[in-house]
Amino acid sequence: MKKNINVICIKWGQAYDAEYVNKLYNMVVRNSSYNIDFYCFTDDSTGLEKDIIVRPLPVLDTLAEYKTIYSYRKEAALCDDDLGGLNNQRVFFFDLDVVIISNLDELFEYPKNDELYIIDDWNTKGKYIGQASAYSWKVGTLGYIKEYFEQNPKEVIDTFFTASQEYLSSKIIEKYGVLNFWPDEWFCSFRYHCMCKIGPLRHFITPSIPKNKSTLKVIVFHGIPNPKEAIRGIWNLSKKHKWKRIYKVCKPTKWIEKYWY
Numbered sequence: 001m002k003k004n005i006n007v008i009c010i011k012w013g014q015a016y017d018a019e020y021v022n023k024l025y026n027m028v029v030r031n032s033s034y035n036i037d038f039y040c041f042t043d044d045s046t047g048l049e050k051d052i053i054v055r056p057l058p059v060l061d062t063l064a065e066y067k068t069i070y071s072y073r074k075e076a077a078l079c080d081d082d083l084g085g086l087n088n089q090r091v092f093f094f095d096l097d098v099v100i101i102s103n104l105d106e107l108f109e110y111p112k113n114d115e116l117y118i119i120d121d122w123n124t125k126g127k128y129i130g131q132a133s134a135y136s137w138k139v140g141t142l143g144y145i146k147e148y149f150e151q152n153p154k155e156v157i158d159t160f161f162t163a164s165q166e167y168l169s170s171k172i173i174e175k176y177g178v179l180n181f182w183p184d185e186w187f188c189s190f191r192y193h194c195m196c197k198i199g200p201l202r203h204f205i206t207p208s209i210p211k212n213k214s215t216l217k218v219i220v221f222h223g224i225p226n227p228k229e230a231i232r233g234i235w236n237l238s239k240k241h242k243w244k245r246i247y248k249v250c251k252p253t254k255w256i257e258k259y260w261y
Contacts, residue, residue, distance in 0.1 A: 005034040005108050006091045008083075010074055011042040012057055016226075018047030020096040023260055025052055027100040031217075034108055039084060039091075055084035060146070066153035075132055075164040076150075081143035088140050095133040097221040099190075101209070101259045107186060107217060114138040116172055119220070120181040121165070122192050128179045130172075132165040133220040134187065145171045185215040189222065190230065199247020206251045219259075224248075231256050 007028050011021055025038045026049075038052050045054040058077035060067050081087060090111060094100075111117050116137040118130030145168060149156050160167040173179055188194065194207040207230065210216065221227050225235050233252030237244055 002034050004037050005032065006037050006039065006086060006089055008039040008041065008078075008086075008091045008093050009096055010057070010078065010093075011040060011044070011096060012073065016096045018045075021052065022047070022049050024094055024096055024098070024100075025049060026261065027259065028094070028104065031100050031102060032104045032108065034105065039086075041078070041084065058083065058146075060150055062150040062153050066149075066157070069153075069157065071162070071164045072149060072156070072167070075168040076146050076156075079142035079144075079146040079168075081140050081146075083139045086139045088138065090136060090138045092136045093132075093134065094218075095220070095222075097226045098133055099219045099221065099227055099256060099260045100217065101213075101219060102217050104217060107182070110182070111136050114141050115176075115180050116142070117180045117182055118169070119187050120184060122189050128169065128173060129166050130169045130179055130181070131187075131220065131222070132168060133222055134182070134218055142172075144175065183215075185212050186217040187220060188212075188216055188218075189220050190225075191221075191223070194219065194253075195250065199249075202247065202249045202251065204251075207253045209255070225250050227256055227260050231260075 009021060009024055021040050028038060029036050039055055040048060040052050041055045041057050043057050048054065057073070058080045060072065060077050078093065083091070092108065116135060118135035119133060121129045121131035148171065149167070156167055169179055188210055190207065193210045196202050196205040221230065229235065230250055230253045233250055235248050235250050237248060
């Protein structure tokens with residue numbers, strides 16, 4: 001009998017609703033032969049599918065003004081040594097705005113020992129910074145990252161500002177001397193790899209899956225557009241940045257619906 005795999009996500013605020021959690025759950029289950037225990041850490045479980053295991057949001061025990069600041073709710077708070085009763089168990093985290101396009105079994109089998117594995121950030125290649133849209137670790141090994149933020153929030157914010165995944169990466173390297181990355185061919189960025197690199201041509205060229213489709217497992221939608229926006233061909237910009245419409249545009253990308261359900 002195959003072991004159960006712990007997959008986790010986090011949802012708070014208004015950015016993503018239950019639809020995103022449910023679709024992530026369905027994509028993971030559909031793309032694995034393992035038994036999946038799927039956890040959602042959230043302050044609002046309304047609309048979540050019945051088989052999703054709900055846990056409260058992890059708490060940052062620090063000054064009030066830093067408790068929910070930026071995305072440290074994810075990269076710091078999820079490092080809790082207990083994390084919803086999962087102590088000493090390996091978990092696989094996915095952001096709510098990823099699209100899974102092929103089988104994940106190889107990914108679930110990849111980690112060795114107690115090591116953390118994370119995407120090599122496309123925007124900072126060679127700088128040993130993880131892209132935290134998909135990473136895996138053994139609960140109980142990263143508590144020091146949460147504790148350091150709780151004790152030194154101003155120092156962390158002054159140093160990293162909103163770059164919470166850089167904070168996570170730096171603390172792992174500081175302790176272990178290395179950051180372990182997933183194989184590059186398993187992940188891609190929708191903006192960097194699926195969209196035309198020549199901005200103005202995006203008005204005419206529909207985004208497409210990269211040529212390494214046979215090995216690709218997950219498309220990451222970090223920032224804008226998210227999957228729902230990309231399907232409809234929407235790129236929201238503030239009024240003062242309307243001129244960026246020259247290159248910040250996405251043609252309706254209907255093929256996403258084949259995977260995102």
